[in-house]
Amino acid sequence: MTAEIPEVSGDTGREPGLGRRSLLLRGGLAVGVGAVAGGLGVGVAERASAADTDSLSATEPFWGAHQSGIVTNTQQHTVLAAFDLNTSEKSDVATLLKSWTQLAAEIAAGQTVTVPIYASTSATGDAYADATDASTTDDSLEAYGLGPARLTLTVGFGRSMFVDSSGADRLGISHQLPAALAVLPHFSGDQLTAADSDGDLYLQACADDPQVAFHAVRSIARIAQDVATLRWTQLGFSPSNTGGTPRNLMGFKDGTINSNAHPPTDLDTVLWAGSEGPAWMRGGSYLVYRRIRMALEHWDRLAPTQQEQVIGRQKLNGAPLGASSEFDALDLTAKGSNGQPAIPTTAHVRLAAPQENDGAVIVRRAFSYNNGTTPFVERWPPWRQALEYDAGLLFLGYQKDPRTAFVPMFTKMAEYDALAQFTTHTASAVFAIPPGATGPGDWVGRTLFG
Amino acid sequence: MTAEIPEVSGDTGREPGLGRRSLLLRGGLAVGVGAVAGGLGVGVAERASAADTDSLSATEPFWGAHQSGIVTNTQQHTVLAAFDLNTSEKSDVATLLKSWTQLAAEIAAGQTVTVPIYASTSATGDAYADATDASTTDDSLEAYGLGPARLTLTVGFGRSMFVDSSGADRLGISHQLPAALAVLPHFSGDQLTAADSDGDLYLQACADDPQVAFHAVRSIARIAQDVATLRWTQLGFSPSNTGGTPRNLMGFKDGTINSNAHPPTDLDTVLWAGSEGPAWMRGGSYLVYRRIRMALEHWDRLAPTQQEQVIGRQKLNGAPLGASSEFDALDLTAKGSNGQPAIPTTAHVRLAAPQENDGAVIVRRAFSYNNGTTPFVERWPPWRQALEYDAGLLFLGYQKDPRTAFVPMFTKMAEYDALAQFTTHTASAVFAIPPGATGPGDWVGRTLFG
Numbered sequence: 079m080t081a082e083i084p085e086v087s088g089d090t091g092r093e094p095g096l097g098r099r100s101l102l103l104r105g106g107l108a109v110g111v112g113a114v115a116g117g118l119g120v121g122v123a124e125r126a127s128a129a130d131t132d133s134l135s136a137t138e139p140f141w142g143a144h145q146s147g148i149v150t151n152t153q154q155h156t157v158l159a160a161f162d163l164n165t166s167e168k169s170d171v172a173t174l175l176k177s178w179t180q181l182a183a184e185i186a187a188g189q190t191v192t193v194p195i196y197a198s199t200s201a202t203g204d205a206y207a208d209a210t211d212a213s214t215t216d217d218s219l220e221a222y223g224l225g226p227a228r229l230t231l232t233v234g235f236g237r238s239m240f241v242d243s244s245g246a247d248r249l250g251i252s253h254q255l256p257a258a259l260a261v262l263p264h265f266s267g268d269q270l271t272a273a274d275s276d277g278d279l280y281l282q283a284c285a286d287d288p289q290v291a292f293h294a295v296r297s298i299a300r301i302a303q304d305v306a307t308l309r310w311t312q313l314g315f316s317p318s319n320t321g322g323t324p325r326n327l328m329g330f331k332d333g334t335i336n337s338n339a340h341p342p343t344d345l346d347t348v349l350w351a352g353s354e355g356p357a358w359m360r361g362g363s364y365l366v367y368r369r370i371r372m373a374l375e376h377w378d379r380l381a382p383t384q385q386e387q388v389i390g391r392q393k394l395n396g397a398p399l400g401a402s403s404e405f406d407a408l409d410l411t412a413k414g415s416n417g418q419p420a421i422p423t424t425a426h427v428r429l430a431a432p433q434e435n436d437g438a439v440i441v442r443r444a445f446s447y448n449n450g451t452t453p454f455v456e457r458w459p460p461w462r463q464a465l466e467y468d469a470g471l472l473f474l475g476y477q478k479d480p481r482t483a484f485v486p487m488f489t490k491m492a493e494y495d496a497l498a499q500f501t502t503h504t505a506s507a508v509f510a511i512p513p514g515a516t517g518p519g520d521w522v523g524r525t526l527f528g
Numbered sequence: 529m530t531a532e533i534p535e536v537s538g539d540t541g542r543e544p545g546l547g548r549r550s551l552l553l554r555g556g557l558a559v560g561v562g563a564v565a566g567g568l569g570v571g572v573a574e575r576a577s578a579a580d581t582d583s584l585s586a587t588e589p590f591w592g593a594h595q596s597g598i599v600t601n602t603q604q605h606t607v608l609a610a611f612d613l614n615t616s617e618k619s620d621v622a623t624l625l626k627s628w629t630q631l632a633a634e635i636a637a638g639q640t641v642t643v644p645i646y647a648s649t650s651a652t653g654d655a656y657a658d659a660t661d662a663s664t665t666d667d668s669l670e671a672y673g674l675g676p677a678r679l680t681l682t683v684g685f686g687r688s689m690f691v692d693s694s695g696a697d698r699l700g701i702s703h704q705l706p707a708a709l710a711v712l713p714h715f716s717g718d719q720l721t722a723a724d725s726d727g728d729l730y731l732q733a734c735a736d737d738p739q740v741a742f743h744a745v746r747s748i749a750r751i752a753q754d755v756a757t758l759r760w761t762q763l764g765f766s767p768s769n770t771g772g773t774p775r776n777l778m779g780f781k782d783g784t785i786n787s788n789a790h791p792p793t794d795l796d797t798v799l800w801a802g803s804e805g806p807a808w809m810r811g812g813s814y815l816v817y818r819r820i821r822m823a824l825e826h827w828d829r830l831a832p833t834q835q836e837q838v839i840g841r842q843k844l845n846g847a848p849l850g851a852s853s854e855f856d857a858l859d860l861t862a863k864g865s866n867g868q869p870a871i872p873t874t875a876h877v878r879l880a881a882p883q884e885n886d887g888a889v890i891v892r893r894a895f896s897y898n899n900g901t902t903p904f905v906e907r908w909p910p911w912r913q914a915l916e917y918d919a920g921l922l923f924l925g926y927q928k929d930p931r932t933a934f935v936p937m938f939t940k941m942a943e944y945d946a947l948a949q950f951t952t953h954t955a956s957a958v959f960a961i962p963p964g965a966t967g968p969g970d971w972v973g974r975t976l977f978g
Binding site for chain 2: 133134157217218219220221222223224225227286287288289290292296300308309310311312313315316317318320322325326327328329330374375377378382393394446448449450451467469
């Protein structure tokens, strides 16, 4: 039994059919469907008095030469996830990626999931008596009625998918390992948690609603069932869009340069993989993920004028020190009235500036994160061992080749950046982000597994 | 030096002066202030093209006979926090609560913080060279420009503030301990984490923006510095407001009854403390907090028709089983076509219904939470030990007396509720929520500490 129930749109001024989460039910919900299809429609119609409907009804295109979620305007919420593969069969991964692509296209368009979960050999016992009727559980429905909310899903491949820790060729694809999918060096100050780092497969869900973003990861994870299991997830958020550059948890505007909000014009030079690597990656990119914990308690005790010396920008309006507006060019030669550089030699913006890094650019897509409070030993005096916010920044840096962008840039910053006194990198991963699926029938990963 | 900088409002149709986050700077940011006050105003003016401005500009009243954040319409984000006191001086707590009240009133009105942090004896070492200039760090600014976003701050007192674990009278107020601030019994299935439970002081920040909510907790925590330190924090979220009852992570509508969205009319009977307890609590309430982890992986394998038997409602439209609309009365005597109760005897809604609990009502204020993925041993077969979502529901139940509402209600539910097969309570606390501060000069806690 299938029932197509278009949602009542209300007077929201939207284009008909755009951004509505329609429900394609496949069996199971006989009572609910009967009531609605019979014309009562209470549960559906009431949502038409939608307060946030306009901001939820927007979609981001899923199909394209490049995956979405890279240069796409940053959404308000993200759920990042990494998976470990439980198979040595290349064909299993191909099947999984086909299913993921179909599901991603559905939910990015605001539809409910119609991709069935895999039968699982571990689904035994009384609690699973009904699990064999998998077709009734295609959508968990917690995002029903919320709209697509600009959902994007971005899939990536970790180095461990090509070669395991012993160097073995797990899936018979080690000859396709891109040199740019490099092992990062240990950077000064790294305190990485292995359980929150790396992974065979990567999924980045971004949406303007937190429940829509989590629904995407949960839906992807459940259809993977026996082939891939979750390794870690990490939630992130941006402040509400007020039209300007958002502020990070240090109170400074974040993303004035090196940001997907103002991407460089030469994306083929700095972002998209080309003929320099394996053919299957052309049109893809490389992601460096770093979870950066901020010592917020200590930052808050530093006078804002000193914070500005650390960052190299004014706190209130984001202008480079010595300049007057946020988007003024960085003048790294300017001197202050005391004869010293207006932007200190250890300032964060100086060390990250393209002109100080052989022109290297990273397309940053940053979110704040807040994992609560946990005990932590600091890098710097007075080494207090106390509850600290496990909060900071999720750095998602997209680039053509981390070996010539993130690695040299951050090697220098980890040693000299004054900001490093207040930040600690606690999780890390590098993923190859393959090109996009260009339309129905195509699938993300086809260029490698097809 | 102080500088009052009204924010450019743009054409948002708001009332003048309402919902604008003005900046009262006290020293420190000379460069930034100079640039803006000098008429350049780039950092401020650009935010006037505010995409989300309307939803952010709304305020919830801070002053009142009752604290806000209880019957207030639920906001989209919450940060819950508990603090441990590091003092045996009642006057320290009084001073802290006066400062908290002033700060809460400021930021709930969309202003920046002007309450200085306390000088801290642990603020030593090079990293704190500038910490003595506390007046420059009154606001960390990460919420600057975001608006009040319907921020509410709700303060509570834990039983441990009155008597410590050995029964000692820590602050000389044990005679004021309300009997209703009870120790909860161990409920069937509890797997509580002590580090995420209880606390001397409670702070509940709710707002329509995640950064505004966290800014509130962080600001409150930093001015507490030496007197109270964070014990735990927990983030929560609601899906975007689409006009209907929001869905929880199980995909069901959550809060049709026993909810602050539809509060009972007799609040003096079920919610607000009266003459039955100590005078200082009149107009206050009692909060039971439970973090309820959901076995989402297993829930997702149960057919929706079976899920509906567990909950007692239809998944799609929220109607009670056997009824047709969400807000139809629960008919607990109705029989299905098979002669069995239409709403099963173990169904969640039946066990929680006021008519099954001597009329007991809890004003629920629920959020979803998602703490990522962690290993977990389940309560029920097949006891898989695998990565599981640490996600579920933050139950915030407000009531006049937990001994006659939450405790008997949940004792029964922990044993018989079919839903308990899919949920585990992992954190718990009870707090006395004192009455509100009625206006400037009054402060939350005055009735106890004044």
